[in-house]
Amino acid sequence: MTTARVAPSPRRSLRAAAPLIRAAIRRVPTPLALLLTVALVLSVAWDVALPAFQGPDEAGHFSYLQHLAETGKIPSATTGGKPNSTEVQAALNWLNLKALIGDIRAAPAWSSADLALWHQVEHALPSGSRGDGAGPNALAKNPPLYYAVMSVPYRMLVWLPLLKRLFLLRLLNALFYLATIVLVWMLAGELFGRVLWKQTLAAGVVALQPQLAFMSAVINADNLLIALTSAVLLASVRLVKLGPSLARVLTASGLTAAAVLTHGRGLVTIPVLLTALVVSFIKHHTEVRDALARTAAAGATVGGAALAYVLFGRAGGSSGLYGGQASELNAGTGFKLGQFLSSIYQFYLPKLTELHRRVGPAYGYRQVFIDTFYGAFGSLEVAFRPPIYDTLQVLSALGLVGLYTAVVTHWRRFWRSWAVVLVMLALLITNLLFLHYVSYRSLLGTGGKEPLIVGRYLLPMVSLFGLAVAFTVGSLPKRVGPFVGAIILAGGALLSLTGVGITLVRFYA
Amino acid sequence: MPSGRPGSLRARRAVAAAAVGSALLAVGALIWFVPFLAHGRQSVAEVPAPVPLKSITQFALAPGQQACMSYVAVTPNSRLARFRVRAGTAQGGPRIELILHAAGYESRTRVPGDYRTGSATVQIVPPKEPLLGTACFVDRGNSAALLVGTAEPRTVSRSSTRIDGRPVVGDIAIAFLDSRRRALIDSTPEIFSHASNLTDHLVPVWLIWILAFLVVLGVPIGTMAAFYVAMRDDLETSAN
DSSP: OOOOOOOOOHHHHHHHHHHHHHHHHHHSOHHHHHHHHHHHHHHHHHHHHSOTTOSTTHHHHHHHHHHHHHHSSOOOSSOOSBSSOHHHHHHHHHTTHHHHTTOTTOOOOOSHHHHHHHHHHHHTOOTTSSSOOOBOOGGGGSOSHHHHHHHHHHHHTTTSOHHHHHHHHHHHHHHHHHHHHHHHHHHHHHHHOSOHHHHHHHHHHHHTOHHHHHHTTSOOTHHHHHHHHHHHHHHHHHHHHHOOOHHHHHHHHHHHHHHHTTOGGGGGHHHHHHHHHHHHHHHTTOOHHHHHHHHHHHHHHHHHHHHHHHHHHHHTTOSOSOOHHHHTTTOSSOOOHHHHHHHHHHHHSOOOTTSOOOSSSSOOHIIIIIIHHHOEETTTTEEOOHHHHHHHHHHHHHHHHHHHHHHHHTHHHHHHTHHHHHHHHHHHHHHHHHHHHHHHHHHHHTTTOOOOOOGGGGGGGHHHHHHHHHHHHHTSOTTTHHHHHHHHHHHHHHHHHHHHHHHHHHHHO | OGGGHHHHHHHHHHHHHHHHHHHHHHHHIIIIIHHHHHSEEEEEEEEEEOOOSSOOEEEEEOTTOEEEEEEEEEOTTOOEEEEEEEOOSTTOBOOEEEEEEETTEEEEEEEOSSBOSEEEEEEOOOOSSOEEEEEEEEEOSSSOEEEEEEOOTTTOOSOOEEETTEEESSEEOEEEEEEEEEEHHHHHHHHHHHHHHTTTTSSOHHHHHHHHHIIIIIHHHHHHHHHHHHHHHHHHHHHO
């Protein structure tokens, strides 16, 4: 005798889940809910302010996503007759969006007559116009996770015209930004305990980081990478704090694998995971056999993901495993350790007489850590006024002095938290070394023309930025700290509004 | 009551911190945003073809010849046309006529001769509504007219250019401007309309207005409210 089981209808399932969802929402602390609302509003505003394909390399990222979603294949990095699909290329041409990229003197075709013309062009596109962007696409060397994740909403929205589809995809992309804010909130909770104002300050600084909010409205794999790197940091901190249980090891290594499958710059999470594992084993006196088993589990997770990528990439005809910054890891020849170290020194500090001139243009701390980290929008052509960057540079220097002072005055607390500190340092140091190394390689390979790195490559460490601000401000006397925190958040809100405003004016006024 | 004082002091501190942040936001908005929004500026109506980024392409017209660009959008705010010319001879360049033509619309205007190399700005008659048409440059002088444009793949626009009917590579750089200097705040409806068009009206103009209010008021208020609630809840937690 068989028993027939009736599956619950979707409506009934939703009705059953509703109380759980309501309860989950009620559990979100009010300050976090407010910050997430603020961030969502900012992201939608950025989506409106930024015309299609005007984010960094956005056409290339969208084309990768589109080709994967339409055909199930990764586009080629080197071959093929069309970097973009016929549909995307038509929009770039007919709405003057191609000429607009990075050129402050161009404007998009923004009138109702232009839109009517675009409708005619779009309706006349032949079938197959969405799936024929097979390459060469320089971004095809990126691993596929971000594009695969975004393929799901793409397929759901495929019936919409291009501009509407892109707008909604960008909105969904904002989920990674919101996730990053939640992760920083949780990280602050792990580090400072349940001190809501410090958690709010850390997460608020991240939510109001203009470059991050801007990127949330751009189709770009960086968004998932930033969220995943923050998640790896949180998982690693929990690993060293609570001990290397199998579940925690698998969570941390699973997130690391996801970061590795998202972007070449995700490779920097591997040293973070390794540091967390070793520190956790030492701190929690793990037996050698258990430590080996857990290391093997972590290795298998990350290695399995990498292997899957190699096989998938080969099957899809992708000619390289990683592109962009990661491709510079072993590019070219002529590496000289002294020159490399000298280039790092001169990136931050004025040249000493004994040192050789730095390879490449005058490009250093100011351009990467200030100008393009706090905000350079569009394809870097939309920027705040120079005095704003000057102010940010002074305030950042003050913040660093404050952080140093806080560390020195709280050195006992730091010493007690050595395990967590080591994990965070691992992320900071590997990320910076990675970026300096690929920048140096790129400068060697391009005759000193292309330093390659910009401030948004620091965004995977944005959680450290938020935590550092909260720690420094939290170390101030109690009469002062909340005031400084409020001023910092107010400054962040002003910067964010300015960023949206100048971008809207640049593209539409 | 001594036992109640630290709590109330901290409560006052929470309010004061949020107030300081809000005051900074208000002052910042006043000294930062108001002049930005109120400053008079000449706005761009359309840029059918931008100037090149690096390499200039020169379009030469013999006397009587004309160069026409298609799919040029002209809007009611297009009151001035700006393009770049080169003198060619020591005496200066020849007269150039700019003819804008679309269904039910025509504008003819001339650049007087003997000009030097540089940018030429001429008044045009704006249409009543946005139109797509052609922009033709006609050499009305006795020497070659030299117009600056682009053949860079990066900056070439959708307009195809023909000289006396023969297609040529590249575009003559041209932009339409509004002759009126207007404060940014007065241009807001147009800015929002442009933005809405580029979302294919998925976000209508009225929704952008609502969004603008949410951004301008909601972001600062929401941020300060989050910080205040956090400090207040910390206070309640420590009191318990």
